[in-house]
Amino acid sequence: MAELKDKLKSDMVVALKAKDTARLGTLRMVLAAVSTEEVSGKQARELTDEDVQRVLTREAKKRKEAAEAFDSAGRADQAAAERAEADVIAEYLPAQLSDDDLAALVDQAVSEVSAQVGGELSPKQMGLVMKAANAKVAGRAEGGRVATAVKARLAG
Numbered sequence: 001m002a003e004l005k006d007k008l009k010s011d012m013v014v015a016l017k018a019k020d021t022a023r024l025g026t027l028r029m030v031l032a033a034v035s036t037e038e039v040s041g042k043q044a045r046e047l048t049d050e051d052v053q054r055v056l057t058r059e060a061k062k063r064k065e066a067a068e069a070f071d072s073a074g075r076a077d078q079a080a081a082e083r084a085e086a087d088v089i090a091e092y093l094p095a096q097l098s099d100d101d102l103a104a105l106v107d108q109a110v111s112e113v114s115a116q117v118g119g120e121l122s123p124k125q126m127g128l129v130m131k132a133a134n135a136k137v138a139g140r141a142e143g144g145r146v147a148t149a150v151k152a153r154l155a156g
Contacts (some may be wrong), residue, residue: 060089097141099149
């Protein structure tokens, strides 16, 4: 079983004993999402830590988008609750890359892909660069940030 899933379960028990309802609810929701992912598809499977991390990233993104939607609708209390859930989920995700670190990884990916292609890259090769960059980033930056950095690097 994935160590991250075990940690989520043990932290849920701690939150239950401490009567921390907000944390408990968030951890239950995340574990439900993990369980759903395990049984999705044609055959049930056990998720790796990397798979669990992808589920956590997806759930954190949902919370962020929901908070923005609640803010725009004038529901500050709901937005705060969504942000609190996102903060709990963020504790289990790797630290996000700084803009400088992300730019350095994108530069490495661009140089690797240009060496493979054998020349200067154009924006048409963005897919190749994105594939290489995402492998280097490994969940430490949102896809939108990576895409923006790659576009900026290929354009300039």
